[in-house]
Amino acid sequence: MPRISTALALSLATLATGFLLGACETVPTNNTSTTGTTATPAANSTTTGGSGQGLKIGTLLPTTGDLASIGQQMVGAVPLLVNSVNACGGVNGEPVTLVEVDDQTDPKAGAAGITKLATVDKVAGVVGSFASSVSSAAISIAAPNKVMLVSPGSTSPVFTEKAKKGDFQNFWARTAPPDTYQALALAQLANKKGFKRVSTVVINNDYGVGFEKAFVETFEKLGGTVVNKGKPVRYDPKAQTFDTEAAAAFAGKPDAVLAVLYAETGSLFLKAAYQQGLTQGVQILLTDGVKADTFPEQVGKSADGKFLLAGAIGTVPGSDGKALEDLKKLWQEKKGGVPGEYVPQTWDAAALLVLAAQAAKENTGVGIASKIREVANGVGVDSTQVTDVCEGLKLLKEGKTINYQGASGNVDIDANGDVVGVYDVWTVGEDGKLKVIDKVNPK
Known part of the structure; x- marks a missing residue:
């Protein structure tokens, strides 16, 4: 789905608010028309934590829809952090309240959800969203309402471009690096493995198209050829059959196919390619949108019981922050197992909101926006590096400055709201299990 325009997002917001609340406060529409537009209402939200008198934050993350397999783990990180913060005294002397909303991996539902969070719940900050298309809709509503939006996973380069123009009024940041860096990492990986001719297939939204453009530019600079550059394959996020797209993506005998997908639709695309016999002798290159333990099973097995996806390789924003081990211990204690993809980035997004x-x-939201870079980056030589959020809160209450070192990385946020990260290289084993085999630092 193409990126939602600001005007449409604001129209959606107005309608969504009316749908949810009747005659409640709405965001300014700047004279945009709502004729003929129907918004998807936000899914049921959950409120936990404090009395409502202190800091109130929200989550806008996918527990249903195309990214649910990753989003369901992400959403568990924020209440874990809020409970930890409330146990050590809260923020500004009061417990933190959390309101959780499922964005359904859908821009319309995301627009309705952020409208509810901003105008009904009156949150100061929101962790979300994951899908770049949903964040595009959400930030158009969050910024006018002075709600700080910190995404743990929307990686489209579009946000950098818009931030440079001042579109977000400093109410935007993200703890996952933009795809300009991941595309560079994946292009370097493809070049290192000797792939000279690569074709691309992407989901037709901010994430897919932004990644495609950045990869093509970088791979060509490294001397590679993008076979289908003139006729890029971009599939409809609502599509259910992919035979035509699969044939187009694998045409021209490429050494590898870069597939920038979401799990639900991406599994159908790859299954169609395998069933047509298109993948023999072609390396499948994947990205973070499908990096979930359940994905190989979704794509399926061959008649002889082998995982179709075995041997595929991909990249995903890694986590190498100083707070990662503490998060792993807490996750094991409270939830069991290890935190999944983007959980460290989600934890850090929530941490920055409460610290700011x-x-x-x-x-x-105005207060958070004014201080979020200060707590993320540190100010001056007297800033104390902290990995523990409660320690950071204690120092800030004493009037000191801090430099938060997160679980995902050092989370230093630049003027455009971006961070630079490290990338894990992962592969699918013969047993269908995912394993990290290397790291790439884009240069």
């Missing part, structure tokens, strides 16, 4: 509110000494 404490630094600002006010529970508002």
Whole structure:
């Protein structure tokens, strides 16, 4: 799905608010028309935590839809952090309240959800969204309502471009690096493995198209050829059959096919390619959108019981932050197992919201936006590096400055709201299990 325009997002917001609440407060529409537009109402939300008098934050993450397999783990990180913060005294002397909304991996539902969070729940900050298309819709509503939006996974380069123009009024940041870096990492990986001719297939939204453009530019600079550059294959996120797209993506005998997909639709695409016999002798290159333990099973097995996806390789934003081991221990204690993909980035997004509110000494989006870079990057030589959020809150209450070192990385946020990260290289084994085999630092 193409990126939602600001005007459409605001129209969706107005309608969604009316649908959910009747005569409640709505965001300004800047004279945009709502004729003929129907918004998807937000899914049921869950509120946990404090009394409502202190800091209130929200999550806008996918527990259903195309990215649910990853989003369901991500959403568990924020209440874990909120409970930890409330156990050590909360923020600005009050417990933190959390309101959780499922964005359904859908921009319309995301627009309805952020409208509810901003105008009904009146949150100061939101962790979300994951899908770039949903965040595009959400930030158009969050910024005018002065709600700080911190995405743990929307990686489209579009956000960097818009931030440079001042579109977000500093109410946007992300703890996962933009795809300009991941595309560079994957292009370097393809070049290192000797692939000279690569074709691409991507989901037709901000994430897929942005990644495709960045990969093509980088891979060509490294001397490679993108076979279908003139006729890129971009599939409809709502599609259910993919025979035509599969044939087009594998045409021209490429050495490898870069597939930038979401899990639900991506599994159908890859299954169609395998069933047509298109994948023999072609390396499948994947990205973070399908990096879930359940994905090989979704794609399926051959008649002889072998996983179709065995041997595929991909990249995903890694986590190498100083707070990672502590998060792993807490996750094991409270939930069992290990945190999945993007959980560290989600934890860090929530951490930055509460630390910035404490630094600002006010529970508002304006306060958070004014201090989020300060707590993320540190100010001056006197800033104390902290990995523990409670320690950071304590120092901030004492009037000191901090430099938060996160679980995903050092989370230093630049003027455009971006961070630079490290990337894990992963592969699918013969047993269908995913394993990390290397790391790539894009240069």
